Amino acid sequence: xxxxxxxxxxxxxxxxxxxxxxxxxxxxxxxxxxxxxxxxxxxxxxxxxxxxxxxxxxxxxxxxxxxxxxxxxxxxxxxxxxxxxxxxxxxxxxxxxxxxxxxxxxxxxxxxxxxxxxxxxxxxxxxxxxxxxxxxxxxxxxxxxxxxxxxxxxxxxxxxxxxxxxxxxxxxxxxxxxxxxxxxxxxxxxxxxxxxxxxxxxxxxxxxxxxxxxxxxxxxxxxxxxxxxxxxxxxxxxxxxxxxxxxxxxxxxxxxxx
Ligand SMILES: Nc1ncnc2c1ncn2[C@@H]1O[C@H](COP(=O)(O)OP(=O)(O)OP(=O)(O)O)[C@@H](O)[C@H]1O
Numbered sequence: 544x545x546x547x548x549x550x551x552x553x554x555x556x557x558x559x560x561x562x563x564x565x566x567x568x569x570x571x572x573x574x575x576x577x578x579x580x581x582x583x584x585x586x587x588x589x590x591x592x593x594x595x596x597x598x599x600x601x602x603x604x605x606x607x608x609x610x611x612x613x614x615x616x617x618x619x620x621x622x623x624x625x626x627x628x629x630x631x632x633x634x635x636x637x638x639x640x641x642x643x644x645x646x647x648x649x650x651x652x653x654x655x656x657x658x659x660x661x662x663x664x665x666x667x668x669x670x671x672x673x674x675x676x677x678x679x680x681x682x683x684x685x686x687x688x689x690x691x692x693x694x695x696x697x698x699x700x701x702x703x704x705x706x707x708x709x710x711x712x713x714x715x716x717x718x719x720x721x722x723x724x725x726x727x728x729x730x731x732x733x734x735x736x737x738x739x740x741x742x743x744x745x746x747x748x749x750x751x752x753x754x755x756x757x758x759x760x761x762x763x764x765x766x767x768x769x770x771x772x773x774x775x776x777x778x779x780x781x782x783x784x785x786x787x788x789x790x791x792x793x794x795x796x797x798x799x800x801x
Contacts, residue, residue, distance in 0.1 A: 550613045552577045552754030553598065553629075553722045558607030560593050560778075567593040568604070569778040575722065575754035580744060582765035582786075583758045585775035586799055591758040594775070595724050598756075599631045600624045612721050628721030632711045634730065640700030644691055644710055647699050648682035651714045681717060688746060689713040690739040704731035709739060716747050723747065725757040729764050737761075741768050762800070766790065774799060 553575040560567040568590045575581050583591050596602035598609055600621035608617045616624055625631075639647050686692045689709040694702060699710060708731050715723060725744075729737050741764070747753050759765050765772055766786040774782040774795050782792040789795055 551575055551610070552579075552612055552752075553756065554608075554610035555594070555598060556608045556610070558594075558597055558604045558609070560590075560597060560602060560604050566778045568597065570607070571775070571778070571780055572607075573756075573773060573780075575756055577721070577752040577754050578748045579771070580748060580755040580757070580769045582769035582772045583756060583775060584760075584762060584765055584772060584799065585781075588777070589775040590778040591775055592726070593778075595631060595726060595756075595758060599629060599724060628719075629724070630715040630720040630722070631724040632708075632715050632726055632728065634727045638699040638702075638707050638710050638714065640698065642699055643696050644686065644699055644702070645679075645682055645695040647710060647714055648685055648717050649678055651717050652678045652681065685713040685717045688716075688743050690736075690743075705733060705736040708732060709736065709743075712740065712743060716743075716751070716753070719751050720753055723753050723755045725755065725759075727759060728757055729759060729761045737764060744768065 551574045553573070555571060555573040558568050558571045571590065571594060573581070573594070583594060585591055593602065597604050600616070600619060600623070604617070608615055610616065611624060611627060611629055616627070639650060642650060683692070686695050689712055691706060691709055691713060694706060699707065702710060708728065712725070712728065728740055732740060744755055748755050757765065757769070769786060771784065772786055772789040773780055774789060776798045781798060782789050782795045790800070
């Protein structure tokens with residue numbers, strides 16, 4: 544079902560984070576294969592955000608390592624990781640409000656693209672036009688994927704919250720990341736938006752071989768759409784397995800599912 548292959552898209556090994564006397568994460572490990580969706584759940588303060596912060600490079604662990612597509616990136620900056628295939632969306636959406644929906648996606652490709660800036664200046668005009676056309680095609684594809692084709696010319700600031708969140712998703716995946724971290728992706732989405740999200744995640748992982756991790760309070764969504772689920776409590780992994788295994792786990796029921 545998961546096609547993980549030998550080398551995980553993301554590997555987190557034995558990560559510990561301390562905030563003074565508070566332990567944010569305590570020896571947490573996680574593997575995410577290409578073409579796999581892993582859900583991270585747990586009560587408030589369990590360490591979910593801290594796990595994303597360490598993975599994306601916003602916070603250094605006291606010990607432990609983070610690997611991206613086989614390379615140890617523990618000491619790499621957040622920007623370096625982003626440029627090398629790791630994408631994260633945040634709970635608070637961060638689209639460029641003053642740009643149109645389409646331009647948000649073109650700008651995202653410009654930022655990552657190795658043919659922008661100085662590189663573009665030394666390329667021939669026809670090559671540059673071909674790059675621009677390919678980027679536009681890719682942007683249109685992602686708008687279709689995320690159900691935003693009808694809003695392509697709207698300013699992002701005018702979008703209802705659900706559409707803005709889907710635009711964030713489109714922007715995160717437009718340049719084909721290896722790993723996608725989604726923080727509370729269903730928040731602000733109704734049933735229709737959640738269905739678009741689920742379908743988009745499936746296609747992104749299948750068509751792009753992307754490993755997806757989602758931190759999500761909507762447990763039914765996680766159980767329906769993730770191959771594996773990791774449950775954190777007080778900074779520790781208290782259970783990990785298939786949705787059925789996790790649902791049946793006594794510790795999880797006591798600590799979280801009730
Ligand atoms: N900057 C910080 N300074 C001190 N303690 C922190 C800091 N960030 C997180 N913590 C603590 O680390 C632990 C894990 O917090 P974290 O925000 O990762 O949990 P979470 O699972 O994302 O919670 P929520 O579901 O409420 O977002 C908590 O005890 C929290 O109080």
